[in-house]
Amino acid sequence: xxxxxxxxxxxxxxxxxxxxxxxxxxIRDKLGLTGTHVGCDTTQCGACVVHMDGKSVKSCSILAxxxxxxxxxxxxxxxxxxxxxxxxxxxxxxxxxxxxxxxxGMVMTAVDMINRHGGQLDEVTVRHELExxxxxxxxxxxxxxxxxxxxxxMHGASRQAAE
Amino acid sequence: xxxxxYHRASSVEEAVKLRSxxxxxxxxxxxxxxxxxxxxRLAAPSDLVDLRHVASMKGISVEGRKVRIGAGTTHxxxxxxxxxxxxxxxxxHLAGMIGDPHVRHMGTIGGxxxxxxxxxxxxxxxxxxxxxxxxxxxxxxxxDYFQGMFDTALEEGxxxxxxxxxAPEKAGYAKFPNPASRYALTGVFVAKGASGVRVAVTGAGSxxxxxxTDIEIALSASWSSDFVASVAVDAGQLMEDMHATxxxxxxxxxxxxxxxxxxxx
Ligand SMILES: Cc1cc2nc3c(=O)[nH]c(=O)nc-3n(C[C@H](O)[C@H](O)[C@H](O)COP(=O)(O)OP(=O)(O)OC[C@H]3O[C@@H](n4cnc5c(N)ncnc54)[C@H](O)[C@@H]3O)c2cc1C
Ligand code: FES
Ligand code: FES
Numbered sequence: 001x002x003x004x005x006x007x008x009x010x011x012x013x014x015x016x017x018x019x020x021x022x023x024x025x026x027i028r029d030k031l032g033l034t035g036t037h038v039g040c041d042t043t044q045c046g047a048c049v050v051h052m053d054g055k056s057v058k059s060c061s062i063l064a065x066x067x068x069x070x071x072x073x074x075x076x077x078x079x080x081x082x083x084x085x086x087x088x089x090x091x092x093x094x095x096x097x098x099x100x101x102x103x104x105g106m107v108m109t110a111v112d113m114i115n116r117h118g119g120q121l122d123e124v125t126v127r128h129e130l131e132x133x134x135x136x137x138x139x140x141x142x143x144x145x146x147x148x149x150x151x152x153x154m155h156g157a158s159r160q161a162a163e
Numbered sequence: 164x165x166x167x168x169y170h171r172a173s174s175v176e177e178a179v180k181l182r183s184x185x186x187x188x189x190x191x192x193x194x195x196x197x198x199x200x201x202x203x204r205l206a207a208p209s210d211l212v213d214l215r216h217v218a219s220m221k222g223i224s225v226e227g228r229k230v231r232i233g234a235g236t237t238h239x240x241x242x243x244x245x246x247x248x249x250x251x252x253x254x255x256h257l258a259g260m261i262g263d264p265h266v267r268h269m270g271t272i273g274g275x276x277x278x279x280x281x282x283x284x285x286x287x288x289x290x291x292x293x294x295x296x297x298x299x300x301x302x303x304x305x306x307d308y309f310q311g312m313f314d315t316a317l318e319e320g321x322x323x324x325x326x327x328x329x330a331p332e333k334a335g336y337a338k339f340p341n342p343a344s345r346y347a348l349t350g351v352f353v354a355k356g357a358s359g360v361r362v363a364v365t366g367a368g369s370x371x372x373x374x375x376t377d378i379e380i381a382l383s384a385s386w387s388s389d390f391v392a393s394v395a396v397d398a399g400q401l402m403e404d405m406h407a408t409x410x411x412x413x414x415x416x417x418x419x420x421x422x423x424x425x426x427x428x
Contacts, residue, residue, distance in 0.1 A: 002169065019169040019211075022202075033305060043199040044344075046265065053269040055239070061198045061267070065169040066191070066213060112264065132263025 004068045008033070009077025017064050026047045026064035027074060035075040035104050039134070041088050046133030049105040049112075050074045056112035058132070075104035078111060087150040096146035098137035109133050110147045119155030121148060165207040170215055172326030175324055178212050179299050183320045185210040190322065192235060192274035204232060220273065220324055223247055228330040234273025234323040236279035239264070241272060249331035253352065253427065255285050257336040262345055268269050273323040279371060281312045281402070282346035284338065286372040290363035291352035294328035309428055312371045333386070335427030337419040338366070351375070353423040355386060359374070362420060367412040369402045378420050388421040 005014040008031060015030035027033050027050070038060055039047030051073040059072075078085040084092065087110045097103045113129045114121065115142040126147050127140070135143060166187075172178035172329060182188045188210035191197055200206040214220060220235035225246040241247065242259035261267055261275075261284050275285040288297070289305050296303045299322040308316045317323070331354040339349030347366030354361050360382045362375045378406060381390045396416045401409035 018166065020164045020201075021166075022198075041202060043195065043202075043266075046263070051263055056265050057268050058265045061194060061202070063169060063194075063198065063211075066194065066215070083266050109264070129264055132265045 002065050002068075004064045006069060007071040011074055012098055015064075015074065015076045019065050021064045021074075022060055023050070023052075023062045023064045024059040026067075027059060027072070030064075033074050033076050035048040036114070037101055037104055039101060039105075044134065045102070046109060047102050049108040049133070051108060051112060056109055073108075075108060076109070078128040085155045087114070087146070089152065090150035091143070093107065094142050094146040094149060096138065096143045102133060102135040103136075104131050106130075106135065106143055111151060113147065114151045114154055117151075119151065121151045154158065165204060166203045167201070167208055168210045169213065170210060173216050173218075175217060175219060175299050178214055178217060179320060179322055181210070181212045182322070189215055190210060190277070192271045192277075193237065193266075193269035195262070195270035196274060196278050196280070200351060208403075214273070214322075215416040225250055225330075226373075229327070230330055231327045232272055232327050233325050234276075235271050236273075237271050238262070238267035238275075239273070242267065249336055251292075251353075253334035253336045253423075254288050255349075256426070257288055258350070260284065260338060260340070260345075265309070272326055276308075276326060277315065277317060277323055279313055279315050280308060280346070281368065281371045282341070282344075282348070282366040284336075284347055284350055284365060287347075287363040287365040288336065289326060289328075290372055290374060291354045291361045292328040292331060292334070293354075293356075293358045293361055294326050295325055297325040297327060298323050309372050314371070329357055333427040335424035336360050336422035337426060339415050339419060349412050349419055350418035351416060351423045353378075353382065353420060353427055355382070355427070359383060360386070363415055364419075367401050367416055369400055369409075373400070375416060377421065383425065387426065388424045391417060391420045391424060405406045 037047035039045035043061045050059045170181045189208035191211040192214045220233045222233045223244050224231045228314045238261045240260040248255050287421045296308045334354040336352045338347045349367040350365045360379050362378045365372045375393045381394045396413040398409035398413040400411045
């Protein structure tokens with residue numbers, strides 16, 4: 001048994017688990033944050049994507065003990081004061097989901113992607129960057145639209161502020 | 164996953180010591196191969212020695228044409244390094260095509276080179292760049308390092324600390340990704356430098372990464388994609404699996420080599 005302490009969505013949290021416990025199970029079962037999903041056994045679907053120290057990672061393929069001491073953000077941590085994050089709002093507006101199972105991972109992936117590209121996102125880049133996230137429902141079109149629209153919203157707004 | 168014991172190392176010495184204290188221990192770097200394999204119960208190390216907190220194994224240094232990439236450097240860091248891009252953009256291009264963004268944030272060059280998957284991207288770069296694999300105890304040149312599928316010159320418990328090479332005059336990489344896994348169905352890395360022309364092929368060989376000497380000879384005579392077209396690639400030593408026949412792969416070797424040369428310019 002290991003005691004794991006990490007910062008989750010800005011709060012310090014700890015729990016006991018086996019060394020072999022995956023981060024996603026720690027987050028869901030020990031911390032009760034069930035927004036992060038498990039969609040496969042093979043590290044391929046991206047339903048489990050969270051941010052660890054600011055980078056998107058697959059929480060199904062990291063041990064909780066590996067993440068000890070790091071800062072993790074889950075889908076529960078991106079809205080602020082009851083306001084949806086711009087990426088969440090764009091998924092809603094553009095109908096970027098049907099069953100919603102892949103959505104937490106898609107949203108966390110989109111936030112990371114938009115942050116990393118500093119506004120320079122086009123459709124080809126978005127599709128390439130979504131390679132690690134599988135959606136069985138939407139056919140991706142509306143997800144891509146939502147990501148591009150959120151990118152515009154987030155970077156367009158900062159461009160305006162700079163002017 | 165079977166039970167395991169986790170240890171976090173903070174130096175190369177500590178990592179090697181922890182690893183040697185248990186028979187069934189394994190190093191854990193990005194975990195993008197090892198944890199995935201453990202989840203399938205295809206690996207069951209008694210102990211894991213986490214390398215992610217060994218500072219001396221991280222980072223990229225470029226001095227003149229001399230390049231050193233720490234074994235713990237992630238694919239994302241290689242892909243986005245401007246220092247590396249200025250002397251050898253082909254390796255940045257290669258790293259940016261590995262898996263997906265989440266895999267690239269965790270997976271490392273050391274883990275990939277240690278694992279030597281026959282369809283992994285990095286082995287082709289290490290071999291074509293005539294790179295050196297630096298370990299806790301010695302330096303191994305690429306031609307001696309790769310010894311077949313998942314097989315390398317590494318001894319039990321030997322730790323890769325860095326990959327070093329002299330940046331070539333020109334280099335390019337092209338891969339035909341497996342549409343499902345993104346690993347190389349065939350990938351070709353071409354380089355022209357102090358050690359002449361070197362061409363390494365991954366994903367296609369039935370014995371792992373190999374040098375395509377016929378293409379090397381053609382490109383040494385004239386560095387142009389037209390010359391590659393005239394080479395006959397023998398399908399005899401190529402892999403046969405559900406994804407492609409040896410003949411299909413032989414054709415891919417040629418097409419990817421042409422694209423890699425075009426990219427190198
Ligand atoms: C969905 C997915 C897609 C992928 N697609 C690709 C792809 O397109 N191309 C590609 O090349 N790869 C791909 N990979 C594999 C990925 O690149 C891995 O990151 C890499 O093969 C292993 O690196 P790692 O740091 O994760 O190593 P780990 O998984 O931590 O370790 C792998 C092995 O190497 C050993 N090891 C690790 N570091 C060292 C060291 N410094 N010295 C000695 N031994 C060491 C470990 O003990 C273990 O046996 C993919 C993986 C996934 C999950
Ligand atoms: S659950 Fe993590 S990639 Fe599928
Ligand atoms: S909305 Fe159902 S899997 Fe994507």
